[in-house]
Amino acid sequence: MRSISNLLPRQMLKAPLALASIIHEYEPTELPIKPSDWLNALDKMLGDLQFTCNVNEIALANSMNGGDTYYYYFTHRATQQTWPEWMGVLHGYEINFIFGEPLNTERFKYTKEEQELSxxxxxxxxxxxxxxxxxxxxxxxxxxxxxxMYTQASMQYINLTVESDYSAGASRIGVGPRRKQCSFWKKLLPNLMAAVADTGDQVMRWKQEMYRWENDYIVDWQLYFEQYKKYQTYRYADSENGQC
Known part of the structure; x- marks a missing residue:
């Protein structure tokens, strides 16, 4: 619980029910639960919150505004990766493949599959x-x-990884990605936070506005309305006397 609290935006921590819903969304389901399972859950949570779901929104906005949009999901952990294995596939490491690092056989020892991926x-x-x-x-x-092409209707992306990572008969094309989790962050959680938000400040502002309306605005309105009625009475009297 403490680890999750330290990683989330402050406004999410003000609503205990919102925090509980986040834990429920990402808590491991396979028993027995090991510490590494929680570590993986935290990794997925942060990845969705800070990267994947925001990229989904950008891709969708670009597509809806007429831009040709192509979405990829890089899921291969390179054999030359120097970070600990528990960190998985790190953000930005596909750049090594884009610029052909696996083809430099004098300096690196990438596999044949990784060269093909490059x-x-x-x-x-x-x-x-x-x-x-x-x-x-x-x-x-x-x-x-x-x-x-990534569109609002299809939301298709390509999974870029080595051939052996694809299971037999598996499609290289996915939908989303992480569509269910992103719906949680972008739709369900904001609505939940709004529903359980502390209304103390809002009620106070409403009372202050109502007080000003009853004691200032309505009094001024009545004053001006009385002046208006007198003015109309004078105009009517003048018209009867033929002065208009």
Missing amino acids: YRFMRYWANFARTGNPNKNPDGTYTADVWP
């Missing part, structure tokens, strides 16, 4: 820079694995 990255990125379509090769042909 070729795929470079092909997609070069095609996109050239034509705006990562699938269209210079000779007019298309890549073997078609990278679908």
Whole structure:
């Protein structure tokens, strides 16, 4: 509980029910629960909150405003990764593959599969820079694995990893990603926090506005209305006397 509290935005900690819902969303389900299970849960929670769900929103906004959008999800932990294994696939490490580091066999010892993955990255990125379509090769042909466009209707992305990471018959195309968890962060949790928010300040402001209305605004309004009625009475009298 303390670890989660230290990692969340302060406003989320003001509502105990909101904090409980976050724990419920990410708590491990397989028994017995080990400390490493909670570590993985925290990793997923922070990844969704700080990266994945925000990227989803940006991709969706770009697509809805007419931009050709292609979304990828990098899920391969490189063999040359120097960080501890429990950290998984780190943010930004696909850049090594985009710029062809696995092809430098004199300095690095990447696997053959990782070299092929690097070729795929470079092909997609070069095609996109050239034509705006990562699938269209210079000779007019298309890549073997078609990278679908991300739209509001489909929300499709491509999973970029080595071939052995794909299970037998598994599709390289996913939807979302992390759609359920992002719906929790962007829809359910804000509504829950609003429903259980402390209304003390809001009620106080409402009472202050009502007091000003009853003691200032309505009094002024009555004064001006009485003046208006007198003015209309004078106008009516003048018109009867033929002065208008």
